[in-house]
Amino acid sequence: MPRLHGIAAILRLIQELTDSRLRLYMLAATAMVIIGGVLSAITPLALKHLVDAVAASAQKSTSASTSVLAEGALYMAALCGTRLVADCRPLLVNTVDQRLIAALRRRFFGHLLHLPLATLLQRRSGEVLHSLDLASAGTQLIVGHVCNSVVPVLAELGVMVWVLGQLQQPALVALFAITAVAYLALFTLGAVRLNRHAETVTAASLSVHGQLADGLNSVETLRCFNAVAQAQRTMETVSSALLRRWHGYFLTTTRTSIAATAVFAASLAGCFAITSDGVARGTLSVGGFVLSSVYLLQMVRPLEALGAAARDLSRSLGFMQPLLDLLREPVDEQLPPPAHVKEARACTARAPSIRFERLTFGYDRSQPVIHALDLDIAAGTTTAIVGPSGSGKSSLIRLLLRLYSPQHGRILIDGRPIATQSIDELRSRIGLVPQDTTLLHASIATNIALGLPDATTAQIEQAARGAQLHDLIASMPDRYETLIGERGLKLSGGERQRLAIARALIRQPKILLLDEPTSMLDSSTEAEVLDTLREASPECTTILVAHRLASVAHADEIIVLDQGRIRERGRHRELLARDGMYCRLWRQQNHGAS
Numbered sequence: 157m158p159r160l161h162g163i164a165a166i167l168r169l170i171q172e173l174t175d176s177r178l179r180l181y182m183l184a185a186t187a188m189v190i191i192g193g194v195l196s197a198i199t200p201l202a203l204k205h206l207v208d209a210v211a212a213s214a215q216k217s218t219s220a221s222t223s224v225l226a227e228g229a230l231y232m233a234a235l236c237g238t239r240l241v242a243d244c245r246p247l248l249v250n251t252v253d254q255r256l257i258a259a260l261r262r263r264f265f266g267h268l269l270h271l272p273l274a275t276l277l278q279r280r281s282g283e284v285l286h287s288l289d290l291a292s293a294g295t296q297l298i299v300g301h302v303c304n305s306v307v308p309v310l311a312e313l314g315v316m317v318w319v320l321g322q323l324q325q326p327a328l329v330a331l332f333a334i335t336a337v338a339y340l341a342l343f344t345l346g347a348v349r350l351n352r353h354a355e356t357v358t359a360a361s362l363s364v365h366g367q368l369a370d371g372l373n374s375v376e377t378l379r380c381f382n383a384v385a386q387a388q389r390t391m392e393t394v395s396s397a398l399l400r401r402w403h404g405y406f407l408t409t410t411r412t413s414i415a416a417t418a419v420f421a422a423s424l425a426g427c428f429a430i431t432s433d434g435v436a437r438g439t440l441s442v443g444g445f446v447l448s449s450v451y452l453l454q455m456v457r458p459l460e461a462l463g464a465a466a467r468d469l470s471r472s473l474g475f476m477q478p479l480l481d482l483l484r485e486p487v488d489e490q491l492p493p494p495a496h497v498k499e500a501r502a503c504t505a506r507a508p509s510i511r512f513e514r515l516t517f518g519y520d521r522s523q524p525v526i527h528a529l530d531l532d533i534a535a536g537t538t539t540a541i542v543g544p545s546g547s548g549k550s551s552l553i554r555l556l557l558r559l560y561s562p563q564h565g566r567i568l569i570d571g572r573p574i575a576t577q578s579i580d581e582l583r584s585r586i587g588l589v590p591q592d593t594t595l596l597h598a599s600i601a602t603n604i605a606l607g608l609p610d611a612t613t614a615q616i617e618q619a620a621r622g623a624q625l626h627d628l629i630a631s632m633p634d635r636y637e638t639l640i641g642e643r644g645l646k647l648s649g650g651e652r653q654r655l656a657i658a659r660a661l662i663r664q665p666k667i668l669l670l671d672e673p674t675s676m677l678d679s680s681t682e683a684e685v686l687d688t689l690r691e692a693s694p695e696c697t698t699i700l701v702a703h704r705l706a707s708v709a710h711a712d713e714i715i716v717l718d719q720g721r722i723r724e725r726g727r728h729r730e731l732l733a734r735d736g737m738y739c740r741l742w743r744q745q746n747h748g749a750s
């Protein structure tokens with residue numbers, strides 16, 4: 157059987173996504189589907205009565221009797237009713253599946269935004285996005301089959317069993333029962349095999365989409381490094397693998413269908429033998445003979461529909477697995493309720509002190525990149541963190557933002573451990589200028605006011621001026637409404653960095669985290685931006701990570717970090733006088749001496 161826990165997980169998810177309105181649509185769709193199934197099963201019975209009435213009327217050699225007309229009218233009503241229900245059913249069924257997919261998309265997106273970074277970094281973005289596409293296709297298959305196959309077919313089969321009982325032909329009933337069991341056994345077996353194939357198809361399909369997204373995100377790099385052909389070859393390999401997986405899937409489908417045809421042929425032969433014998437013995441009317449044949453054909457169709465449903469449901473199970481896996485991943489703390497936000501605003505009145513206490517952290521627990529670090533930062537001061545690449549500078553900033561949690565020790569702001577504060581409260585006090593700025597495919601104004609939907613034009617402009625960006629924006633045809641392209645690729649590196657600075661300034665933060673904030677600026681812009689940041693700093697507690705030591709000389713304290721440990725600390729002049737690691741780095745940068 158396709159894995160039962162997978163089915164249970166999907167059912168739980170659907171239940172979770174279903175609101176009262178969707179439930180109403182589902183109810184209406186199910187009612188319509190059952191009516192359609194019953195009508196469809198009654199139609200051959202109406203035909204039997206019509207054929208018997210016509211035969212009786214022919215024996216009496218009279219013109220069409222009232223009973224023929226009445227049976228004809230009933231037959232027409234059943235037939236047209238079936239068609240009418242079939243015409244209207246898609247409206248309800250499609251509404252149900254689109255609403256379900258929309259709810260799934262909302263749930264998935266919300267979940268992604270709250271997943272820990274460590275979880276997200278393990279996956280390729282193309283694969284993550286494709287898992288939603290696959291799950292949407294899976295949902296459509298499930299809803300489509302439940303509404304169009306499983307429920308109507310079960311209703312139809314129920315009515316058929318009742319009608320067959322009325323014919324009082326035990327051999328015929330036994331034949332139908334055997335046929336049904338043979339079909340169901342066959343399709344269940346097929347579904348198990350197909351589920352395995354669907355999982356391999358899903359894995360290969362994720363790989364193709366991961367590759368596509370990687371290629372798209374690095375077009376410029378691929379061209380610069382003459383790696384386009386290499387990327388194409390990789391795509392060729394993963395595409396071929398996907399084709400092979402699909403081929404295996406279709407082969408299994410075809411084998412199951414051929415076996416089903418063999419069962420069908422045997423049943424049809426049996427049915428003819430039993431019914432013609434019944435007519436010859438006079439135990440079955442001509443109408444009964446027609447009804448049995450029509451029923452066999454009609455029973456095969458729903459049984460095959462059930463088979464197709466089993467096949468597609470097992471496929472959708474495979475399709476939905478990656479999304480279910482992602483939804484199972486535990487999320488970071490959720491945003492707090494509005495009352496908490498008010499508390500957060502109240503807390504932002506002044507610059508706080510920050511304390512790192514016996515902090516130990518590693519992305520991999522067994523390989524710490526920060527070792528039992530103690531650091532006190534007084535309120536309203538600027539602390540610079542310098543040191544070789546990979547020494548753990550940015551990691552400290554990530555820990556302060558609670559993007560990761562330390563394995564030992566804690567961080568306190570104004571004496572309160574950040575682990576006890578809500579993430580929203582914490583981050584609402586922080587302005588960050590990261591090493592790599594990520595911009596949205598939106599206007600410059602939207603990018604500056606990210607996370608502040610109520611920011612005014614004047615506030616946006618003031619922040620842009622602070623980041624030395626206003627004149628550039630003013631020269632653009634659409635000014636602050638200029639679209640800056642996906643990931644901000646229409647801006648230069650320095651312009652992106654200045655936009656990041658504006659983004660931090662507009663929040664009027666009480667803690668300013670600057671991770672190489674001027675690394676891409678020319679020296680005159682750097683000086684201006686540093687002045688602006690310095691002007692903002694009396695109201696902030698600032699942590700400045702920098703490689704260029706000239707930009708940290710003014711700091712109240714400079715921390716020299718080496719392999720996750722504090723090597724030296726002090727003011728610029730003190731550190732130069734000490735003639736240690738800082739002094740060596742300073743000399744390297746200023747005189748090229750070692």
Ligand SMILES: Nc1ncnc2c1ncn2[C@@H]1O[C@H](COP(=O)(O)OP(=O)(O)OP(=O)(O)O)[C@@H](O)[C@H]1O
Pocket residue numbers: 277519520525543544545546547548549550551552
């Ligand atoms: N997401 C991550 N997963 C695993 N290891 C990481 C991750 N980010 C950083 N590291 C590793 O942690 C160590 C410290 O990295 P960190 O970014 O803090 O250094 P840094 O001092 O800021 O370096 P740089 O000056 O080059 O920016 C490095 O060895 C790095 O390879």
